[in-house]
Amino acid sequence: MNESLIRSLTPSVLAILVRRGADFAAAEDAVQDALIEAVRVWPADPSPSSRLRSSRGDPIRDLKGWLVTVAWRRFLDATRADAARRRREDLVDEEPAPGPAPAVDDTLQLYFLCAHPSLTPSSAVALTLRAVGGLTTRQIAQAYLVPEATMAQRISRAKRTVSGVQFDRPGDVATVLRVLYLVFNEGYSGDVDLAAEAIRLTRQLAATIDHPEVAGLLALMLLHHARRTTRTAPDGSLVPLAEQDRSRWDTASIAEGVEILQAALARDRLGEFQAQAAIAALHADAPTAEETDWVQIVEWYDELARLTDSPVVRLNRAVAVGEADGPRAGLAALAALNDSLPRHTAVAAYLHERDGDLTTAARLYAEAARKAPNLAERDYLTRQAARLNTGRGR
Numbered sequence: 001m002n003e004s005l006i007r008s009l010t011p012s013v014l015a016i017l018v019r020r021g022a023d024f025a026a027a028e029d030a031v032q033d034a035l036i037e038a039v040r041v042w043p044a045d046p047s048p049s050s051r052l053r054s055s056r057g058d059p060i061r062d063l064k065g066w067l068v069t070v071a072w073r074r075f076l077d078a079t080r081a082d083a084a085r086r087r088r089e090d091l092v093d094e095e096p097a098p099g100p101a102p103a104v105d106d107t108l109q110l111y112f113l114c115a116h117p118s119l120t121p122s123s124a125v126a127l128t129l130r131a132v133g134g135l136t137t138r139q140i141a142q143a144y145l146v147p148e149a150t151m152a153q154r155i156s157r158a159k160r161t162v163s164g165v166q167f168d169r170p171g172d173v174a175t176v177l178r179v180l181y182l183v184f185n186e187g188y189s190g191d192v193d194l195a196a197e198a199i200r201l202t203r204q205l206a207a208t209i210d211h212p213e214v215a216g217l218l219a220l221m222l223l224h225h226a227r228r229t230t231r232t233a234p235d236g237s238l239v240p241l242a243e244q245d246r247s248r249w250d251t252a253s254i255a256e257g258v259e260i261l262q263a264a265l266a267r268d269r270l271g272e273f274q275a276q277a278a279i280a281a282l283h284a285d286a287p288t289a290e291e292t293d294w295v296q297i298v299e300w301y302d303e304l305a306r307l308t309d310s311p312v313v314r315l316n317r318a319v320a321v322g323e324a325d326g327p328r329a330g331l332a333a334l335a336a337l338n339d340s341l342p343r344h345t346a347v348a349a350y351l352h353e354r355d356g357d358l359t360t361a362a363r364l365y366a367e368a369a370r371k372a373p374n375l376a377e378r379d380y381l382t383r384q385a386a387r388l389n390t391g392r393g394r
Contacts (some may be wrong), residue, residue, distance in 0.1 A: 005063065009136030011107045012065045015079050016133055022075050024113065025159035028131050030078065035134060038063075107132075108208045112171020114137035115179040116162050123158040124179045128154050131205075133197055137270065143192045154204040176205065177217050177273060184221050195225055215264035216274030222257035223280035226250040242289035254284045273302040294324035315341050319350070327354035345371060346381060353388065362388035 182196035322330020349364035365385035372378035
């Protein structure tokens with residue numbers, strides 16, 4: 001069974017059903033039933049002689065058309081069983097003849113629908129993975145470490161929320177990109193690699209719409225993903241960027257990311273994801289940490305701060321200033337920011353250590369460890385405090 005092919009067809013099949021007049025929630029259920037049927041009957045042997053076959057025994061040459069036909073029939077079966085929904089009964093006599101799927105592709109509208117502003121970020125992510133990504137509720141629940149029943153309720157609420165939304169209204173690309181980036185940042189858990197899934201979905205979006213920020217996000221994901229295997233040690237502990245083994249970075253992903261980014265930047269429509277990707281590209285381009293072009297990175301952070309006015313961006317900029325102009329310049333930039341920002345204390349600890357104030361740095365590392373948002377960061381910061389305290393005790 002070519003599961004990746006089937007999943008890649010999910011959004012366009014769902015979009016066709018909605019375009020035909022099916023309610024989104026009912027259409028999504030019908031498509032999931034069709035996917036299960038495809039998985040059941042698709043042969044393990046990929047040879048032409050064992051292709052998926054129709055009920056008459058004929059080989060299926062248009063898998064998308066077959067999925068549309070099966071899903072539409074599942075929708076009609078559910079419609080017939082729901083006597084209370086008389087409006088849909090008229091659709092029973094309107095079943096299109098089986099055949100190739102229509103050429104119109106509403107995949108982009110489906111992205112917009114799943115990232116509708118009426119949805120919470122967590123609901124938008126879950127619905128995108130289900131309706132656009134083709135993942136099962138169980139897979140999504142495992143990826144987010146929640147019970148399957150909880151995730152099923154979240155997806156059901158999301159489907160009900162967007163069921164009345166007009167499918168042909170223009171959507172917001174920026175909202176879709178934020179949802180995809182949320183998926184990417186979840187990384188890997190359960191049996192689903194969410195980072196790889198986010199890259200796949202962003203590629204699919206990039207093939208649907210010509211937009212420099214879509215390209216910027218894809219480039220950013222590829223550049224970050226290229227360093228994935230070096231971010232943690234075998235024991236699971238964090239490895240900071242400066243200490244990562246750059247010989248293990250995925251050079252093919254870096255080259256692709258840089259090429260996509262350069263094409264996007266050439267269009268002179270700068271956005272936040274392009275700016276973030278430019279920073280990631282400069283890190284990827286440095287043969288060693290010492291050869292990083294921090295001056296240019298500061299300039300890109302200036303652009304990113306102008307675009308987003310984000311205090312988190314300014315916090316990261318303070319680190320870059322500390323590398324480009326010295327730790328005291330970095331501390332001066334940090335002083336202008338609210339010390340309640342996440343990781344503010346950890347940045348202060350690092351800059352004080354760079355400045356030679358090891359007593360203050362050790363104290364701040366320990367304080368930052370207590371505020372750490374996850375176990376891996378807490379352990380890393382605790383080790384930094386212990387390293388400085390041990391060094392001063394000798």
